[in-house]
Amino acid sequence: xxxxxxxxxxxxxxxxxxxxxxxxxxxxxxxxxxxxxxxxxxxxxxxxxxxxxxxxxxxxxxxxxxxxxxxxxxxxxxxxxxxxxxxxxxxxxxxxxxxxxxxxxxxxxxxxxxxxxxxxxxxxxxxxxxxxxxxxxxxxxxxxxxxxxxxxxxxxxxxxxxxxxxxxxxxxxxxxxxxxxxxxxxxxxxxxxxxxxxxxxxxxxxxxxxxxxxxxxxxxxxxxxxxxxxxxxxxxxxxxxxxxxxxxxxxxxxxxxxxxxxxxxxxxxxxxxxxxxxxxxxxxxxxxxxxxxxxxxxxxxxxxxxxxxxxxxxxxxxxxxxxxxxxxxxxxxxxxxxxxxxxxxxxxxxxxxxxxxxxxxxxxxxxxxxxxxxxxxxxxxxxxxxxxxxxxxxxxxxxxxxxxxxxxxxxxxxxxxxxxxxxxxxxxxxxxxxxxxxxxxxxxxxxxxxxxxxxxxxxxxxxxxxxxxxxxxxxxxxxxxxxxxxxxxxxxxxxxxxxxxxxxxxxxxxxxxxxxxxxxxxxxxxxxxxxxxxxxxxxxxxxxxxxxxxxxxxxxxxxxxxxxxxxxxxxxxxxxxxxxxxxxxxxxxxxxxxxxxxxxxxxxxxxxxxxxxxxxxxxxxxxxxxxxxxxxxxxxxxxxxxxxxxxxxxxxxxxxxxxxxxxxxxxx
Amino acid sequence: xxxxxxxxxxxxxxxxxxxxxxxxxxxxxxxxxxxxxxxxxxxxxxxxxxxxxxxxxxxxxxxxxxxxxxxxxxxxxxxxxxxxxxxxxxxxxxxxxxxxxxxxxxxxxxxxxxxxxxxxxxxxxxxxxxxxxxxxxxxxxxxxxxxxxxxx
Numbered sequence: 001x002x003x004x005x006x007x008x009x010x011x012x013x014x015x016x017x018x019x020x021x022x023x024x025x026x027x028x029x030x031x032x033x034x035x036x037x038x039x040x041x042x043x044x045x046x047x048x049x050x051x052x053x054x055x056x057x058x059x060x061x062x063x064x065x066x067x068x069x070x071x072x073x074x075x076x077x078x079x080x081x082x083x084x085x086x087x088x089x090x091x092x093x094x095x096x097x098x099x100x101x102x103x104x105x106x107x108x109x110x111x112x113x114x115x116x117x118x119x120x121x122x123x124x125x126x127x128x129x130x131x132x133x134x135x136x137x138x139x140x141x142x143x144x145x146x147x148x149x150x151x152x153x154x155x156x157x158x159x160x161x162x163x164x165x166x167x168x169x170x171x172x173x174x175x176x177x178x179x180x181x182x183x184x185x186x187x188x189x190x191x192x193x194x195x196x197x198x199x200x201x202x203x204x205x206x207x208x209x210x211x212x213x214x215x216x217x218x219x220x221x222x223x224x225x226x227x228x229x230x231x232x233x234x235x236x237x238x239x240x241x242x243x244x245x246x247x248x249x250x251x252x253x254x255x256x257x258x259x260x261x262x263x264x265x266x267x268x269x270x271x272x273x274x275x276x277x278x279x280x281x282x283x284x285x286x287x288x289x290x291x292x293x294x295x296x297x298x299x300x301x302x303x304x305x306x307x308x309x310x311x312x313x314x315x316x317x318x319x320x321x322x323x324x325x326x327x328x329x330x331x332x333x334x335x336x337x338x339x340x341x342x343x344x345x346x347x348x349x350x351x352x353x354x355x356x357x358x359x360x361x362x363x364x365x366x367x368x369x370x371x372x373x374x375x376x377x378x379x380x381x382x383x384x385x386x387x388x389x390x391x392x393x394x395x396x397x398x399x400x401x402x403x404x405x406x407x408x409x410x411x412x413x414x415x416x417x418x419x420x421x422x423x424x425x426x427x428x429x430x431x432x433x434x435x436x437x438x439x440x441x442x443x444x445x446x447x448x449x450x451x452x453x454x455x456x457x458x459x460x461x462x463x464x465x466x467x468x469x470x471x472x473x474x475x476x477x478x479x480x481x482x483x484x485x486x487x488x489x490x491x492x493x494x495x496x497x498x499x500x501x502x503x504x505x506x507x508x509x510x511x512x513x514x515x516x517x518x519x520x521x522x523x524x525x526x527x528x529x530x531x532x533x534x535x536x537x538x539x540x541x542x543x544x545x546x547x548x549x550x551x552x553x554x555x556x557x558x559x560x561x562x563x564x565x566x567x568x569x570x571x572x573x574x575x576x577x578x579x580x581x582x583x584x585x586x587x588x589x590x591x592x593x594x595x596x597x598x599x600x601x602x603x604x605x606x607x608x609x610x611x612x613x614x615x616x617x618x619x620x621x622x623x624x625x626x627x628x629x630x631x632x633x634x635x636x637x638x639x640x641x642x643x644x645x646x647x648x649x650x651x652x653x654x655x656x657x658x659x660x661x662x663x664x665x666x667x668x
Numbered sequence: 669x670x671x672x673x674x675x676x677x678x679x680x681x682x683x684x685x686x687x688x689x690x691x692x693x694x695x696x697x698x699x700x701x702x703x704x705x706x707x708x709x710x711x712x713x714x715x716x717x718x719x720x721x722x723x724x725x726x727x728x729x730x731x732x733x734x735x736x737x738x739x740x741x742x743x744x745x746x747x748x749x750x751x752x753x754x755x756x757x758x759x760x761x762x763x764x765x766x767x768x769x770x771x772x773x774x775x776x777x778x779x780x781x782x783x784x785x786x787x788x789x790x791x792x793x794x795x796x797x798x799x800x801x802x803x804x805x806x807x808x809x810x811x812x813x814x815x816x817x818x819x820x
Contacts (some may be wrong), residue, residue, distance in 0.1 A: 344677070356682070360689045367693055381703065381803060384722060384773075388700035393692050520739045520758040582762050601759035604736045611760050 006056025007147040010097075013049035013104070013136040016042050020107075020130030024123035028195075028481060036119050038113040039126030046133060047104035047386065054101050058088050066157050069150040076159035076577055078548040087160045092294060092310075093146035095173055100136045103181045107133070110185055110210070116643075117206060118309045119266040124192035125185075132184045135317045143310045147455055159548065161578030168228030174223030176248060180286040182214025183251060186258065186325055187283035190276045194332040199276070204266035207279075209637040211262055215255045222248050223626030234584035234599040236371070237616045238622065239389040246369040247289035250362050254282040257358035260351050268413055269340050269618035270348055273333045274355070280325045285362075287318045292369070301608050317489045343415035350408045357401045364393040395449070402456040402506060406463035410470075432459035443515050443617075453510035460503035464496040464546065494636030498607050502627030508622035520601070523556075524608040532615025534596060536568075540610060541600075543594065549575040551585070554600050554609065558589065570611070595619045602628040702773060706803035708750040715774050723752060724771040725783055725803040732766055744784070745770060747803040754782045761789040 020042035026034025057070075061084045066072045074090045089095040107129045114122050163169070189207045193199040217436070225245070230238040239245065258278040264271040296310025342348035368385045378380055406428075407421055436455025440446045471492070472483040487493060521529045523538040530536070540556040551573040558566045566589035573583045586599040594617045601610035704722045705713075728751055731744035739758055743766075744751040754772050764770060764787065774784035 024698075029746055154787070201800045358683055360685065364689065364693055368696075371697075382722075383704065384702045385697070386700060386702060392696035392700060396692060397689070585763065604734065608736070610739050612759055 001066065002059050003147040003149070006053045006060075006657060007145070009049040009056065010051040010137065010141060013053065013100075014134065016046040016049065017130050017133035017137055019129055020046060020555045021134050022130075023127075024130075026128040028120040028123040028127070033119065036123035039123050039130070041161065043104070043107040043126050044109050045106045046130070050097075050101045050104045050137075054088070054097055055078050057094060057097060058085060058541045060147075061085065061088055064157070065150055066155070067153040068146075069148045069668070070146045072154055072157040074149055074157070074160050076157040076548065078576065079157075079160055079165075080547055082193060083160055083165050084172070087164070089173050090160045090164050093140070093148075094146045095177075096136070096144050096294075097146050098174065099177050099181060099641050100133060100140060102177045103129070103133055103136060103184060104561070106181055106185050110188075120196060121192055121206075122204075125188045128188035128191045132188070135320075139310070139313050139317065143313050154584050159575065162549070162573070162575045162578065162581075162583045163232060166228065166232050168224060168232060172221060172224045172228055174517075175217055175224055179214055179216075179218025179221050179255075180248075180251065180289065180619050181592055182210065182217055183255060183279075183282045183286050186211045186279045187325075188458050189330065190279035193336070194276060194328050197335045199272050200264075201266050201269055204262050204275070205642055208259075208262050208266060209639075209642045211259055211279075212633050212637040215259055216637070217629045218248065218255060219626060219633065220460065223623065226626075227623055231586055231588055231597075231617070234586040235639055236516075236586075236597050236599075236616060238512075238619070241387045243369045243373075244289075244293050246365050247292040250365055250369075251282050251285040251289065252404070253358050253362040253365070254278055254285060257355045257362075258282055260354050264348055264351050268342070268348060270335050270342065271352075271355075273329075276329065276333060276336065278355075278359075280322075280329065281400075284322055284325075286316065287314065287321060289300070290314055291318060316334065320583055322541070337594060340414075342413070345411070345418050346416050347408060347411045347413045350404055350411055354401060354404055354408070357397055357404075361394060361397045361401075364397065365390065368393070399452065399456065400482060400503075402460060405502070406456075406459045409467050409495065409499075410463065424470075425463060425466070428462045430458070432456075432462055440514070445514070447514060450514040452596045453506055457503040457507035457510070460506075461472070461500050468496060480583045491636045491639035491641070494632040494634070494639075496632070497635060498629045498632030501625040503632075504621045504625030506625075508618040508620075508625060511618035512616055512622070515617045518619060519613045521606055521611055522608050523611045527608075529611075529613060530611045531596070532596075532617075533560060534565065534615065536598065536611075536613050538609075538611070541589075541603075541607075544571065546573065548577070549573045549583075552600065552603075556587075556597055556598055556610065556611070556641070566596060568596065568598045570598045572602075590620060592620050593617060603654065684793055704802070705746055706806050707747045707752045708803075708806070710751040710752050710776065710782070713776070716778060718775075720773060720775060722771055722773045723754075723803075724749075724769070725763065727766050727770050728767045745772060747806065752782050753780070754784050754787075756784040759800055760787055761762075763789040765789075 020039060023042070024039035025496055027033070029039065034436050041115060057068075059065075060068045060071050061075055062081070064071070064084070065078055066075075070091060070093050074087045075084055075092070079087065087094075089098045097551055107126060110125060110129065111122070114125070117125070120231050183652050187205060189210065193203050222245075225248070226238045229240070230236065258275065261271045261275045261278055265275045291314040293312060295314060296307075303594070314496070369391050372385050373384050387526065407425070410424055411421055412426045432455050435458050436453075437451050439454050439458075440450050468487045471486050475483045475486045517530065517532040519531050523529060523536075525540050526539055528535055528537040533557065537557050537559065541552055544553045553569050553571045553572040556568045557564060559567060568587040568589060570587040571585040575581070584599050584601075586597060588598075589596040594615060597614035597616055601612055603609050681778075702720050704724065707723060707725050710721070710723060719783060723745055725745040725747040728744040728746045731742075731751075733742045735741065741756050742753065743756075744753050747753075754774075754804050756772070768789065771788040772782060772784035773786040773788070774782055779785050
């Protein structure tokens with residue numbers, strides 16, 4: 001009975017979404033206030049019914065109702081309770097239901113926090129979100145119904161994929177979907193601006209916090225996925241250039257470009273049409289991502305079971321979105337106008353370079369991801385494009401971008417002078433180059449690319465520190481409190497925080513790719529192997545039992561200079577549901593400057609096993625960097641000016657940055 | 669700068685960027701594209717090309733030899749018609765089994781053995797690596813559904 005309620009609620013939500021996609025739009029076109037206001041009510045209703053539907057599916061999992069096919073496929077009686085709750089998004093159908101629920105939640109949030117928006121604008125934004133909802137809910141109902149019954153009902157389920165039975169996997173999909181779906185809001189703002197033919201600084205100020213928050217979630221989602229892959233897959237990899245990773249990385253790249261382009265639109269009224277284009281492209285890339293993951297065209301850890309019908313549906317959705325948006329763009333974008341001019345060396349021109357580099361990087365990732373698929377589809381030949389391609393293309397594009405991050409925040413809007421920048425930053429430049437050149441020597445081996453990456457990482461951190469110091473110095477006359485307030489302004493501090501986070505990630509990548517040590521060794525009890533200056537000694541291997549698996553567990557003691565550092569216990573698990581598919585559970589000792597990492601391979605004879613040992617430097621910096629980026633984004637989005645100014649400028653006022661000269665500080 | 673000149677400068681800048689990016693992409697493609705060959709095609713090769721390949725097929729039953737004193741392992745990959753000996757140093761994927769689908773990436777040595785630096789097997793119960801399936805089909809032995817593989 002409960003699953004039927006869930007199904008019914010889902011269909012009702014679809015009906016409400018259709019109404020939400022049509023009525024406010026008609027109202028805005030005809031100037032009918034009641035129709036325009038219906039958007040808020042319909043968005044709330046849609047969310048409520050989707051929440052009921054989601055709760056019904058969760059109930060089916062919690063009570064192990066195996067008459068529901070999706071529950072049978074993703075749960076079992078022995079599955080621990082916390083994983084029963086999270087198994088709801090462990091497969092295609094349920095994760096799609098989570099997706100539409102989050103989409104509806106964003107809609108409600110827009111309705112609740114955008115009271116200051118002009119009512120036509122709000123009506124159009126909610127209508128576009130309604131249309132997006134129609135697409136995804138219809139996709140769920142017609143191709144991927146999670147409430148499908150299964151008769152006769154099996155006695156037990158086939159269990160959740162053991163790889164997903166992990167805390168990292170609990171958080172990864174919801175964070176990622178929050179990000180993906182958040183860009184639908186930005187898309188809705190862009191389409192609303194195109195329909196209304198009005199795009200000014202106020203519009204940019206409304207859109208910015210939403211974009212930034214969506215970007216924060218996408219950053220966290222990608223970071224969490226990487227963190228999970230690092231320890232759970234057991235082979236110490238944190239980024240594989242897997243098509244599904246790329247699917248989430250492409251909108252991240254254009255989303256990052258969009259954040260910076262919006263800064264220009266808000267502060268200087270520039271880049272208007274480009275901002276709109278980026279908003280449309282970013283959303284289209286999230287749909288492309290859904291296609292790559294859910295159509296079965298690619299095979300990876302992420303891919304869900306194959307069903308051509310689903311792929312066709314999503315491709316159709318992508319085609320409709322692109323056709324409709326680009327048609328609207330072609331007709332309306334000229335009306336929006338280009339915005340103010342700027343000199344060849346100015347913050348605008350640097351942000352333009354930032355956008356160009358990010359867009360090209362995204363295109364390069366897309367070519368590497370789609371080309372093998374296209375080739376295979378037309379049966380020309382089967383190739384694979386692996387990490388060497390992406391490393392070769394991506395690195396040279398990112399290096400200049402990292403250099404620009406150091407300069408950008410110190411350069412004035414509209415017109416500036418490179419000589420002035422040089423004077424301001426020359427000492428920092430020298431220090432960064434020296435430190436970056438010496439650091440690899442301290443690590444034991446020198447390579448030009450590593451040194452360059454470290455220089456750029458240090459460069460970003462030092463220029464951020466210098467810029468904050470200068471900002472304080474400029475306010476010296478106004479007392480200590482004003483000085484602190486100047487640097488503590490959320491959007492300014494958030495920008496530097498995110499940049500420093502990126503710097504930490506860059507340093508971590510340089511360090512771990514250059515200095516990691518990996519070794520496959522045959523180890524019998526009592527034998528020792530040395531990796532990265534650490535001595536790994538195998539004590540024994542014995543059986544252990546878990547809730548829904550049994551395992552072999554090795555006890556390996558790690559010492560350095562005779563002192564015990566850690567006891568590592570890698571396991572090889574056999575889940576009862578999949579006895580033919582053993583899973584490795586790696587064991588890690590994490591530290592601020594290095595991780596020690598062990599996974600258990602296969603037994604060679606009665607005593608000896610093949611064991612894989614890793615020394616992984618600076619991994620901690622990678623995760624810290626991701627968190628800093630996300631915190632910086634949250635901080636920037638929380639800036640009060642987005643709320644206050646939105647209220648006063650809901651008319652036509654265009655804020656002009658009078659301090660366009662030296663003092664202009666913030667991009668975040 | 670006049671407006672027209674500025675526009676020209678921007679267009680030229682964008683063009684230059686596009687050229688550089690295209691060059692990067694093409695160059696990277698040439699160096700890092702990995703072609704897939706079947707065991708039959710590999711055996712039929714007249715000269716040994718100096719590049720990385722992927723080879724796919726089934727692990728020939730009874731062909732797996734593990735050296736218990738080191739981490740070396742040897743096995744044969746077959747498409748039903750021809751077989752190629754493969755040498756690999758390290759841990760095999762969890763679902764590596766005799767008689768099951770496998771994909772190996774590496775180089776062909778002068779003595780006809782395939783020196784693998786990466787071995788992929790299926791990642792769940794039902795599916796066969798698409799490349800392995802294709803190899804068997806190209807050799808004229810139809811088999812089951814395509815699906816995922818587990819890399820390591």
